[in-house]
Amino acid sequence: MPGRGRPPAVHPGDGGILEAVAELAASAGISEDELTEIVGRAIVETYRRLVVDDPGLTARVDFRLGVHDVLRPDPAGGETVMAPLTGDAARQAAQAVRGAVLDRLRNAGADRVISEATTHRGELIDAIVESPAGGSWYLRAGDTTVVLPPEEQAMGEELAPRQHLKVVILEGRRRARDAVVVASRSHPQLVRLLLEQEVPELGRGQITIRAIAREAGRRTKVAVEAVDPDIDPQGACIGPHGIRHRAITSQLGAEQLQVVRFDADPARYVANALIPAPVLGVELDVETRTAHVTVDPAKLSLAIGRGGENARLAARLTGWRIDITATEPAAEAPAEEPS
Numbered sequence: 001m002p003g004r005g006r007p008p009a010v011h012p013g014d015g016g017i018l019e020a021v022a023e024l025a026a027s028a029g030i031s032e033d034e035l036t037e038i039v040g041r042a043i044v045e046t047y048r049r050l051v052v053d054d055p056g057l058t059a060r061v062d063f064r065l066g067v068h069d070v071l072r073p074d075p076a077g078g079e080t081v082m083a084p085l086t087g088d089a090a091r092q093a094a095q096a097v098r099g100a101v102l103d104r105l106r107n108a109g110a111d112r113v114i115s116e117a118t119t120h121r122g123e124l125i126d127a128i129v130e131s132p133a134g135g136s137w138y139l140r141a142g143d144t145t146v147v148l149p150p151e152e153q154a155m156g157e158e159l160a161p162r163q164h165l166k167v168v169i170l171e172g173r174r175r176a177r178d179a180v181v182v183a184s185r186s187h188p189q190l191v192r193l194l195l196e197q198e199v200p201e202l203g204r205g206q207i208t209i210r211a212i213a214r215e216a217g218r219r220t221k222v223a224v225e226a227v228d229p230d231i232d233p234q235g236a237c238i239g240p241h242g243i244r245h246r247a248i249t250s251q252l253g254a255e256q257l258q259v260v261r262f263d264a265d266p267a268r269y270v271a272n273a274l275i276p277a278p279v280l281g282v283e284l285d286v287e288t289r290t291a292h293v294t295v296d297p298a299k300l301s302l303a304i305g306r307g308g309e310n311a312r313l314a315a316r317l318t319g320w321r322i323d324i325t326a327t328e329p330a331a332e333a334p335a336e337e338p339s
Contacts, residue, residue: 035101036061042100043068046093047085057082110179113144117172117181124193127183129163139165145180147173152184155217157253166251168193186216194251195222198244201236210262213316217255219305221273221313225262234259266320267291273314277303280327290321297326 040059047070048057054072058079061068070082085093127139127146135150137159148159148167159165167183168190184190191212201207206228214220224233237259238245249257258276263269270291271279277299283292295303303324304311315322 032063034104036063038100038104039068039097042096043085043093044070046089046096047082050085050089050092051082106177110174113179113181114172114174116144117169120169121171122189123169124166124190124197125169125183127165127167129159129161129165131161132159139167139183141181146183147180148183148185152182152186153216154185154253154255155215157185157217166190166194186214188212188214188220191220191222191248191252191257194248195237198239198247199237201228201231201233206231207233207236211317213313215309215313217253219256219258219309219313220252221258221260221317223260223262223269223273223317234261260317266318270314270318270320270322273317274303274310274322274324277310279303284320288321289319290323291318293322293324294327295324300324300326 040061043059043061044057048054056073058071059068060071069084071079072082074080084090125141125146127141130138130140132138133147137148137153139146139148146167148165152170153159165185167185168187170182170184170187172179173182191214192209195209196202199207202209206226208225208227210223210225212220212222222237224237226233226236236244239247245257245259249255260275261272263272267282267284270282270284270293274293274295277295279293279295281294284290285292293303302310305313311322311324
């Protein structure tokens with residue numbers, strides 16, 4: 001029985017059909033049994049199309065001897081070897097064999113891409129921008145083609161060929177003739193992995209990320225908590241003189257990154273989440289899960305943020321609806337009348 005692994009060399013003298021797939025077969029990565037079936041099926045289909053349309057036809061293919069025959073069952077229970085294809089018919093059969101093997105190789109390559117993408121889903125990889133394609137961008141990561149579709153791009157981020165990018169693997173996606181790895185620049189996992197890459201305390205479990213709220217390309221808020229009480233979680237993520245923070249934001253383009261101290265007290269957590277705006281007070285309505293926040297009138301626009309961005313991200317980070325109002329200015333005391 002033929003075994004798995006590298007198919008044997010193909011010998012000449014078979015009319016060109018087996019020679020046509022010798023080089024492809026050597027790197028196919030499929031079993032000899034399967035390769036024999038593919039070649040035989042292509043030969044039989046060509047014979048039925050060009051010579052005689054008999055559903056009983058079968059093929060005998062022997063790579064070791066470098067021969068192939070088309071067989072037809074006879075009434076006595078045996079098989080008759082049909083006349084070999086010649087001329088243009090032989091060339092068409094060779095093309096059919098070559099096409100069938102190429103299709104199998106493409107499918108095998110697509111299967112490998114899907115498998116690799118599934119294995120490495122959610123991982124951070126380095127990629128180089130190659131070219132645009134409609135709204136998407138093609139990237140290259142080693143020998144792998146990576147696609148960054150429009151919905152996975154960061155808002156306002158401008159890419160250029162040969163630019164280096166950090167991306168997160170999402171999935172493998174089949175196309176008409178192959179498969180590609182789909183990656184993201186907008187997924188919150190990108191920020192998480194960049195933090196883990198730069199902050200060793202996260203890898204050692206001394207700090208944990210409690211939540212991430214992201215508007216890719218604009219602003220991200222990350223809530224962190226120290227498991228080790230001797231560690232300042234914000235300070236560890238920012239690093240000495242902000243070095244860790246800058247290393248992370250350098251991979252995010254114009255996007256701002258704000259590190260928030262998580263607090264088990266929801267009121268303090270909400271106040272922390274509204275940085276950089278200072279909060280004067282927080283009252284919680286547990287029934288409606290609304291945090292009523294008061295700030296200085298001069299800080300109201302800072303607390304809300306452009307287009308409500310700061311308050312919106314703080315709400316997503318904490319899980320509380322946030323209602324922000326400014327304190328009333330203190331009333332001036334009436335002037336005393338002269339006596």
